[in-house]
Amino acid sequence: MSGVYQPLTIGFGAMSAIVATYVIHRMNVVDEDRVPLALHPVRMLQYWVWLMVEIAKSNIAVTKIILARDMPIRQNFFTAPCTEKTELAQVIFANSITLTPGTITVETEDDHFWVHALAYSADDPDALMDMDARVLAVETGGRA
Amino acid sequence: MSLFVDILSWACILGGGFFTIIGAVGTLRFPDFWSRLHAVSVSDSAGMLLFILGMCLQAGLTLVTLKLVLIGIFLFITGPTATHAVANAALVTGLRPPIANDIEPEVEGGA
Numbered sequence: 001m002s003g004v005y006q007p008l009t010i011g012f013g014a015m016s017a018i019v020a021t022y023v024i025h026r027m028n029v030v031d032e033d034r035v036p037l038a039l040h041p042v043r044m045l046q047y048w049v050w051l052m053v054e055i056a057k058s059n060i061a062v063t064k065i066i067l068a069r070d071m072p073i074r075q076n077f078f079t080a081p082c083t084e085k086t087e088l089a090q091v092i093f094a095n096s097i098t099l100t101p102g103t104i105t106v107e108t109e110d111d112h113f114w115v116h117a118l119a120y121s122a123d124d125p126d127a128l129m130d131m132d133a134r135v136l137a138v139e140t141g142g143r144a
Numbered sequence: 145m146s147l148f149v150d151i152l153s154w155a156c157i158l159g160g161g162f163f164t165i166i167g168a169v170g171t172l173r174f175p176d177f178w179s180r181l182h183a184v185s186v187s188d189s190a191g192m193l194l195f196i197l198g199m200c201l202q203a204g205l206t207l208v209t210l211k212l213v214l215i216g217i218f219l220f221i222t223g224p225t226a227t228h229a230v231a232n233a234a235l236v237t238g239l240r241p242p243i244a245n246d247i248e249p250e251v252e253g254g255a
Contacts (some may be wrong), residue, residue, distance in 0.1 A: 059163065059190040066170035066183060073179055077241045098224035101185040104178075105224075106231045106241075116231065116241050118182040 043138045050134065054100050062101040065119055076120035079112045080128040089139040096131060103128075149201055156198030164191035178241045181231060188223045192216070 065071055080097070084090045094105040097115055103124070107114035117124055163186055170183025196216040203209045235241075 055189050055193075059186055062170070062182060062186050063163070063166050066166055066173060066186070071173065073174070075178060075242055077243055094228065095221065095224040098185070098227050099189055099220070101189060102182055104181055104185070104231050105228055106235050114235075116178055116181075118179055 058100040058102045093135040153198045153201030156194045160194030
């Protein structure tokens with residue numbers, strides 16, 4: 001990836017890859033349960049685009065709060081239901097919540113997350129349920 | 145054409161700088177630990193993404209852009225994970241988030 005393709009450099013890369021693989025093999029740490037990549041690719045792309053728009057919107061909202069003279073903070077700590085089945089989809093959902101400024105996933109349990117919000121409004125849980133439904137659509141390939 | 149790309153990339157870089165500074169200002173202005181976490185996530189998401197996008201436009205279609213995109217993807221995944229780790233550690237050690245006076249608190253038991 002450095003644009004240098006001399007045999008020595010490539011050799012070093014190949015050597016370290018082989019050594020790393022050997023060490024990991026010796027350590028026996030590759031666990032048996034493979035993680036199947038069971039995500040719907042088209043839905044994933046749609047979700048990314050939607051997530052980018054959400055991030056932009058909440059960034060502007062938090063920026064306004066920071067720059068406002070009296071900083072209208074209204075903190076709350078609440079649960080958000082999580083309907084995803086696989087761990088991967090749950091991680092995507094939790095990371096999406098944290099990635100949008102203004103909300104942070106603090107604690108994850110089996111079927112719900114504890115979310116901390118900076119400026120809580122009454123329709124925040126509904127927005128999170130909407131995000132949850134979209135991640136579920138990515139997981140199963142159904143309609144959002 | 146190159147002028148157009150230059151203008152676009154500088155707009156991205158300046159925007160990234162703006163949001164990074166906003167994140168720093170918010171970290172200083174906000175009253176407590178939990179709200180400060182939110183301020184940092186502004187520079188973490190908008191600042192980082194705009195910086196990387198602007199630098200990609202400067203570099204054009206080269207290996208540098210590929211590396212920048214990879215850095216962006218890794219930061220995109222590890223950033224919120226790190227924030228979550230910090231928040232979770234605070235909760236586990238017993239730092240309860242303050243809740244606004246006019247909101248009914250939900251039952252404690254998250255940790």
